[in-house]
Amino acid sequence: MSWEQALPMIFLGLMGLSMLVYVALDGYDLGVGMLLPRASDAQKDVMIASIGPFWDANETWLVLGVGILLIAFPKAHGLVLTALYLPVAAMLIGLILRGVAFDFRVKARAHHKPLWNLAFFAGSGLASVAQGYMLGRYITGFAEGPEFAVFAAAIALALPAAYVLLGASWLIMKTEGELQAQSVRWAKQAWIPVVVGMALISIATPWVSQTVRNKWFVMPEFIALLPIPLMTAVALVLARGLLNSHRVLGKLCWAPFALVIAVFILGAFGLAYSLYPYVVMDRLTLWQAASATNSLAVILVGVAIAVPAIAGYTVFAYRVFWGKATELHYG
Amino acid sequence: MDPLILARAQFAANISFHILFPTITIALGWLLFFFRWRWLKTRDEGWLASYRFWTKVFALSFALGVVSGITMSFQFGTNWPGFMERVGNIAGPLLGYEVLTAFFLEATFLGVMLFGHNRVSERMHMIATFLVAFGTTVSAFWILSLNSWMQTPTGYEIVNGEFHVRSWIEVLFNPSFPYRLAHMLLASGLTGSFLVAGVSAWQLLRGTPHKGTQRALRTGITVAAILIPVQIFVGDQHGLNTLEHQPQKIAAMEGVWQTERGAPLLLFAWPDAAAKENRYVVGIPKGASLILRHDAQAEVRGLNEFEGQHPPVAPLFFAFRLMVGVGMLMLAVSWTTVWMLRRRAWVAQQLPRAMLGVLSAMSFSGWLATLAGWYVTEIGRQPFIVYGLIRTAEVASKTPASHIALTLAAYLALYAVLIVAFISVVRYLAEHTEDSEALPAGSGQAIAQTAAAAGQGARS
Numbered sequence: 001m002s003w004e005q006a007l008p009m010i011f012l013g014l015m016g017l018s019m020l021v022y023v024a025l026d027g028y029d030l031g032v033g034m035l036l037p038r039a040s041d042a043q044k045d046v047m048i049a050s051i052g053p054f055w056d057a058n059e060t061w062l063v064l065g066v067g068i069l070l071i072a073f074p075k076a077h078g079l080v081l082t083a084l085y086l087p088v089a090a091m092l093i094g095l096i097l098r099g100v101a102f103d104f105r106v107k108a109r110a111h112h113k114p115l116w117n118l119a120f121f122a123g124s125g126l127a128s129v130a131q132g133y134m135l136g137r138y139i140t141g142f143a144e145g146p147e148f149a150v151f152a153a154a155i156a157l158a159l160p161a162a163y164v165l166l167g168a169s170w171l172i173m174k175t176e177g178e179l180q181a182q183s184v185r186w187a188k189q190a191w192i193p194v195v196v197g198m199a200l201i202s203i204a205t206p207w208v209s210q211t212v213r214n215k216w217f218v219m220p221e222f223i224a225l226l227p228i229p230l231m232t233a234v235a236l237v238l239a240r241g242l243l244n245s246h247r248v249l250g251k252l253c254w255a256p257f258a259l260v261i262a263v264f265i266l267g268a269f270g271l272a273y274s275l276y277p278y279v280v281m282d283r284l285t286l287w288q289a290a291s292a293t294n295s296l297a298v299i300l301v302g303v304a305i306a307v308p309a310i311a312g313y314t315v316f317a318y319r320v321f322w323g324k325a326t327e328l329h330y331g
Numbered sequence: 332m333d334p335l336i337l338a339r340a341q342f343a344a345n346i347s348f349h350i351l352f353p354t355i356t357i358a359l360g361w362l363l364f365f366f367r368w369r370w371l372k373t374r375d376e377g378w379l380a381s382y383r384f385w386t387k388v389f390a391l392s393f394a395l396g397v398v399s400g401i402t403m404s405f406q407f408g409t410n411w412p413g414f415m416e417r418v419g420n421i422a423g424p425l426l427g428y429e430v431l432t433a434f435f436l437e438a439t440f441l442g443v444m445l446f447g448h449n450r451v452s453e454r455m456h457m458i459a460t461f462l463v464a465f466g467t468t469v470s471a472f473w474i475l476s477l478n479s480w481m482q483t484p485t486g487y488e489i490v491n492g493e494f495h496v497r498s499w500i501e502v503l504f505n506p507s508f509p510y511r512l513a514h515m516l517l518a519s520g521l522t523g524s525f526l527v528a529g530v531s532a533w534q535l536l537r538g539t540p541h542k543g544t545q546r547a548l549r550t551g552i553t554v555a556a557i558l559i560p561v562q563i564f565v566g567d568q569h570g571l572n573t574l575e576h577q578p579q580k581i582a583a584m585e586g587v588w589q590t591e592r593g594a595p596l597l598l599f600a601w602p603d604a605a606a607k608e609n610r611y612v613v614g615i616p617k618g619a620s621l622i623l624r625h626d627a628q629a630e631v632r633g634l635n636e637f638e639g640q641h642p643p644v645a646p647l648f649f650a651f652r653l654m655v656g657v658g659m660l661m662l663a664v665s666w667t668t669v670w671m672l673r674r675r676a677w678v679a680q681q682l683p684r685a686m687l688g689v690l691s692a693m694s695f696s697g698w699l700a701t702l703a704g705w706y707v708t709e710i711g712r713q714p715f716i717v718y719g720l721i722r723t724a725e726v727a728s729k730t731p732a733s734h735i736a737l738t739l740a741a742y743l744a745l746y747a748v749l750i751v752a753f754i755s756v757v758r759y760l761a762e763h764t765e766d767s768e769a770l771p772a773g774s775g776q777a778i779a780q781t782a783a784a785a786g787q788g789a790r791s
Contacts, residue, residue: 053442056397060438063404064430070408071427074419078412078728085409085730089738092402093745099398100749103391107756292495295420299427306431310439317439320447328446 007297008290011072012279014303015065020268022061023131024166024261029055031167033098033124034160035186036117043179044117048102050174050325055102057314059095071299073289076279083142084134091130097123106328125160132159139271140208141281151208158197165190166264169239169257172248174325180249187256188243195236198267202229205274211282212274225273232266235259335727337735338410341742343709345402347702348746352396354701357471357516358523359389360464362550366543367460371453380764381543381550385527387760390445395753397438402742410735413726414716418494421487421502422477429473437466468516475515479508481717482708483576489720506576510569511708517562518704520554521661522697527551528668529694530761532687535680541764548679549672552690556665563658567622573711574623577718578632579641580711584651585619586644587633594619594631599652602644607634642713646706654703657696664693695754 001009029051036044070077081088097119105116136152168187172180206213216225239259242248248256275281279289290296363385370378404426407415415422443451443459451459486501487494496502528551534540535548574581581587586597588607596618600609617627624631634641668686675681716723728735 053446056394056441057435057438059397059401060430060434063401063434066404066408067427067430070404070415071419071423074415074423077408077415077419081405081408082412082728082730085728085734086738088405088409089741092405093741095401096398096745096749099394100391100752103394104752104756107387107391107760108752109759291423292420292493294496295424298496298499299424302424302428302431306435310431310435313436313439317442320443320450 004293005287007293007300008072008286010300011068011290011296012276012286014307015068015072016268016272018061018065018068020265022058022065023268024264025054025058025061027163027166027264028170028257029058029167030098030124030128030160031163031165032170033120033167034128034164035167035171035183036121036124038186039179039182043182045327046175046179046325047171048105048120049328050171052102052328053317053321055099057317059099072291072296073279073286074291076284076289079280079284080138084137087130087134087137091127091134094123094125094127094130098127099123128160128163129156132156135159139205139274139281141278141283143208147208151204154197154200154204158193158201161190161193161197162260162264165194166257166260169260173253173257176249176324180253184243184248188240191236191240191243198232198236198263202270209274209281211278215274225270228266228270228273232263232270235262235266239263332732332736334730334732334735335724337732337739338727338730339723341735341739342406342410344739344742344746345399345406346709347705348750349396349399349403350701350705351698351750352392352399353467353471354519354522354697355392355526356389356396357464357467357519358521359385359392359526360460360467362523362527362554363389364457364460364464365550366547367457369546371457375546377543377546379543380541381547384541384543384760384764385547386445388526388530388757390441391753391756393437393441395749399746409730410728411716411723411726412728414721417492417721417726418717420493420495421480425473425477425480425503429470433466433470433473437463437470440466471515471519472512475512476503476505476508478708479511480505482511482712483507484717484720507569507572510565510572513565514562514569514704517558517565518697518701520558521562522701524551524554524558525661525665525693525697526695528555528665529690529692529696530757531679532682532690533694533758534761534764535682536684536687536691537762539762539764540680544764545679548690549677552665552668552672555661556669559658559662559665563662566655566658571623577711579634579637580647580707581623582632582634582637583642583644583647583711584707585623585631586648587619587631588644589635590630590633592620592630593617593628594623596622597648600648602648604644640714640719642711646710650703650706650710654700654707657700657703661693661696661700664689 032047032051036047039047066077069080101116101120101123105113105120108116133152133156136155137148139155140148140151165187168183168190171183172187175183206216216222236259239256242252242255242259245252277285277287279286363382366378366382366385369375370382407422407426440459440462444456444463447459448456480502483506485505486496486498486503488497489495527547531540531544531548531551534544570581585594586600586602586609587594588609593616595612595614595616597609597612597614599611599613601611602609619631620629621627623629634644668682668690671682671686672679712718714722714724716726
């Protein structure tokens with residue numbers, strides 16, 4: 001493979017990675033946001049403290065993902081964002097509400113606090129539903145028709161459920177006492193719609209897309225790919241089993257979160273396999289959509305230096321706030 | 332309604348809302364770094380109190396800047412899909428480097444800076460504070476380079492309608508970039524310093540100062556008094572640079588309809604686009620020629636030379652006068668305050684109440700001047716998106732007008748609420764400083780106790 005062909009692939013990989021990291025990291029933030037109304041006032045503070053130092057940087061992965069789409073695949077960028085105009089606007093309004101509510105709620109006068117809590121919840125919910133809907137539209141290459149609308153609507157509900165499961169698992173890891181026990185119950189409740197949603201989507205995707213059907217249901221690929229759904233199922237069942245065990249409140253508090261993250265990674269693998277080599281399903285391959293080689297090479301230098309650095313100081317930040325969440329103070 | 336106008340209104344609404352907050356955070360980041368450094372050097376509680384108070388305003392501004400910035404990164408594609416298709420090879424890497432070198436840096440270390448004081452060493456915390464301030468400035472570097480390239484494009488070649496880079500150095504350091512970067516960083520410095528001075532003055536007026544209010548006021552107004560003459564000089568240089576590269580922008584700013592020798596400097600006028608002339612003119616004879624060409628008889632090129640290729644006159648004409656007016660006011664207020672402070676042994680509390688009132692009223696004056704300045708530069712580039720090369724109408728999205736109108740209404744409503752909320756919360760914080768005073772002085776032990784107490788509270 002020549003350098004001209006390899007560069008777009010590298011950037012497709014980077015874009016996929018950024019989006020996956022975004023979904024995994026902001027996923028727990030958004031999940032915690034959606035759980036907020038179900039907690040007591042003191043619990044709300046701890047829940048928000050658990051995501052306080054991170055949400056900002058987590059959201060930056062979305063900027064990187066859409067940035068790479070913009071930089072490396074400008075033709076796809078225009079096509080995708082024009083097709084998703086309204087849900088993108090809905091997501092952005094949701095993310096704005098969530099982000100500002102986080103900061104306003106601790107600084108505004110006390111009787112405004114419930115209002116900002118509501119904005120935090122509504123923003124998280126709106127952003128998650130919009131992201132799910134966009135994913136659903138994207139997988140089918142923005143195909144029009146009632147079956148595609150139902151498909152997108154199903155993902156619009158399934159993705160928020162997955163975020164709630166991830167958020168609850170995050171809280172199991174980062175909190176203790178009553179809130180932690182509560183989070184285990186939340187995780188159990190979210191587990192059912194996640195499993196149903198994933199099963200339905202796995203069946204529906206090949207059903208609505210000829211391309212996906214042809215990629216999965218042929219021999220020997222079918223056998224080679226079997227580990228992906230199997231491992232997903234094992235991770236989900238294992239997570240559910242753990243939630244019943246009291247050890248999840250102690251030493252194994254990190255395990256449900258790790259397992260749900262594993263489910264997200266496996267899902268991303270499956271999705272990436274289904275889509276490749278398209279950037280927009282059935283319409284635009286990565287090579288058709290790519291920028292000039294010169295420009296990609298220039299960014300690659302920056303990526304090669306910056307991404308390891310970003311990974312390094314992200315790990316540093318998570319280590320600084322390692323362990324159970326405590327109340328946050330500006331200081 | 333015309334979808335192009337709607338798309339422009341939407342992008343303008345978002346970018347105007349967005350720029351308010353980086354304008355604060357770029358400068359405030361460095362002021363916080365200064366407060367922090369003074370506290371480490373002197374161990375004077377006042378500096379720590381200033382740091383703590385302004386950290387909250389910083390965090391709020393930062394969050395508003397981040398969320399509106401994310402919106403912008405999407406609106407490049409939703410509103411101007413053709414822009415990226417045509418100049419993606421140039422704009423893409425510049426935006427990419429902004430994300431890679433600035434966004435992650437500031438966002439990640441912001442967490443450590445805001446909440447990590449009792450979890451990392453003093454030195455590490457200083458480094459985190461520095462990296463946040465540094466990140467905001469680096470971000471300004473990249474985005475202003477791109478904006479300047481759109482104003483004065485160089486270092487490119489066009490192949491099949493697509494732009495390719497010929498020289499990255501020429502793209503990055505295009506002719507208007509050094510001026511625009513300096514002008515914007517100084518604008519940020521003035522916005523931040525007037526905000527700090529103004530809010531501190533408000534606290535003194537309302538009788539709610541914290542231990543560091545006097546220091547903050549002195550720091551703010553001193554920085555402002557130093558920066559404003561520099562800004563006036565840089566602004567003039569920026570104008571001369573614009574005259575060289577975008578003469579029609581200057582013609583619109585000065586309301587010069589016909590090329591003339593010895594053009595007057597208009598203090599006020601009502602530009603009439605239909606008649607292509609100015610009404611109700613109050614001007615200084617030969618002033619524009621003198622300022623722009625440093626020669627009273629020199630020729631100033633008029634809009635008649637740029638038929639169909641010049642921006643609308645009225646918005647530029649008035650926005651420019653608003654910016655310059657606020658700048659002059661800043662000069663008068665900052666120098667008067669410094670002079671008064673000198674005569675009062677630098678005790679801010681001794682300032683006349685009227686002066687404190689004027690300072691408070693100027694709290695957000697930087698916003699006015701910055702917005703007005705950006706309107707001059709951005710509307711002044713019209714009808715082009717890349718000056719002289721691509722017209723804005725060519726790259727606009729094909730999205731139905733109804734969709735744009737709907738989302739525009741939603742954004743406008745949200746932004747209006749958020750601006751009101753931001754200003755009210757800053758005011759509320761300024762009047763309720765006892766919260767920041769009550770904090771333990773950064774000892775890990777004390778924080779741990781508070782947290783444990785809070786944890787028990789949650790359990791019971």
